[in-house]
Amino acid sequence: DSGVTQTPKHLITATGQRVTLRCSPRSGDLSVYWYQQSLDQGLQFLIQYYNGEERAKGNILERFSAQQFPDLHSELNLSSLELGDSALYFCASSPGAGPGANVLTFGAGSRLTVL
């Protein structure tokens, strides 16, 4: 157990629908990151939050949004889903600053299947 909790583990939905993925970071970590891993692709960085504020944005589609709440958990919202959005979505956390800031701890991922 890495200490990063992601729910749900698996999700099957239809095109056009909207889903929410949830992440609880490791205790004490202030930064949360979202990554997408599609078939034959590496881990694509989507977005980072640090202590409730958006810190960096990667290749996140406009149909996707995220937020980090005061208790530091984060949600990734995916809307108007398309077949190509089927992927593993990983959440990771890190202290966010200081020693170990660059070492991300990953959750087990949420596998999204869009039919």
Add this chain to the structure above:
Amino acid sequence: DQQVKQNSPSLSVQEGRISILNCDYTNSMFDYFLWYKKYPAEGPTFLISISSIKDKNEDGRFTVFLNKSAKHLSLHIVPSQPGDSAVFFCAACMDSGYALNFGKGTSLLVTP
């Protein structure tokens, strides 16, 4: 735009031999490099890292080498064990506390 590249999708090595996994990067601003290991149905786990001020970092059976002029790093595993069979991801970042850029991974198979 893939800034971190792992050009070998897979590698097969015999138990006890050395495994060498390679990684190239294009962004000269990267100053911190990491290797992660991933087993099926699990998230990636941190393995070893190196900062740009060093050219080698060792941790047990794992050694990472960094060649800044060539923008190349490699992970050496000696000796390789069947339990090392996993996907290895190379990652890099520019500054403390920012997101990692990952390669596509190399699937290592260590055969008995």
